[in-house]
Amino acid sequence: MLKMSKLAKAYYTDTVKTQALQPFDLEVQQGEFVAVIGPSGSGKTTFLNIAGLLEEYCEGQYLLDGNDVTGLSDKQKSRLRNEKIGFIFQGFNLIPELNLFDNVEMPLRYRSFSAAERKQRVMDALQQVGLASRKDHYPQQLSGGQQQRVAIARALAGSPAFLLADEPTGNLDSKMADGIMSLLKDINSKGTSILMVTHDTEQASQAQRIIEIKDGVLSERRAQAQAIA
Numbered sequence: 001m002l003k004m005s006k007l008a009k010a011y012y013t014d015t016v017k018t019q020a021l022q023p024f025d026l027e028v029q030q031g032e033f034v035a036v037i038g039p040s041g042s043g044k045t046t047f048l049n050i051a052g053l054l055e056e057y058c059e060g061q062y063l064l065d066g067n068d069v070t071g072l073s074d075k076q077k078s079r080l081r082n083e084k085i086g087f088i089f090q091g092f093n094l095i096p097e098l099n100l101f102d103n104v105e106m107p108l109r110y111r112s113f114s115a116a117e118r119k120q121r122v123m124d125a126l127q128q129v130g131l132a133s134r135k136d137h138y139p140q141q142l143s144g145g146q147q148q149r150v151a152i153a154r155a156l157a158g159s160p161a162f163l164l165a166d167e168p169t170g171n172l173d174s175k176m177a178d179g180i181m182s183l184l185k186d187i188n189s190k191g192t193s194i195l196m197v198t199h200d201t202e203q204a205s206q207a208q209r210i211i212e213i214k215d216g217v218l219s220e221r222r223a224q225a226q227a228i229a
């Protein structure tokens, strides 16, 4: 479970303060699929990066699966992030010099898994996204949708509690995007919580909850209400 209380974020330069996120409370339970929507510059990526321990917050408290994030060292945060969170980015962020197996294995190398367990996890994750037979191929030998599947396998291989996805279908045509949405829903149905930033309202309506951010202010919309409206 993820619990944020009175969390806020501002960026400071010498002359300007940008209040990227106004103080907000949010709880996401294990197994929920939450879409995050809002106009450009409203604070969506800042929110996701804070949830993923990639950015600091300025005020408030954040409990990630019961672990109080406030006051953790960078090393402790890295460990918690690697164990609890899988990331999916719009640009896939695969390493072109590594084959698919090695790309998916990369984050597992920072955990205490044996080589045999790493191999098993990589193959299970590639199997889940339908690309086990391509394990020796390189990212550039795949389509965009397939590359995103590999990125999803990489995010899943460590059995994270949360998947954080920033516009995961932003670089894909609508057919590939539909395939990625089906895969994410399938993963979610097996218990992994998902927080997904999207500008696609149709995709957002497929989530159980919709968080809307406007000028740094978070509010919740009911997905069902949105679909009916």
Ligand SMILES: Nc1ncnc2c1ncn2[C@@H]1O[C@H](COP(=O)(O)OP(=O)(O)OP(=O)(O)O)[C@@H](O)[C@H]1O
Pocket: 011, 012, 018, 019, 020, 038, 039, 040, 041, 042, 043, 044, 045, 046, 047
């Ligand atoms: N490193 C930074 N320094 C200063 N201001 C920043 C920084 N990063 C983001 N901001 C500001 O914080 C606000 C929120 O930015 P954020 O990237 O979270 O928006 P977003 O909703 O993800 O936008 P988009 O949909 O365009 O990606 C914006 O006003 C942005 O200019």
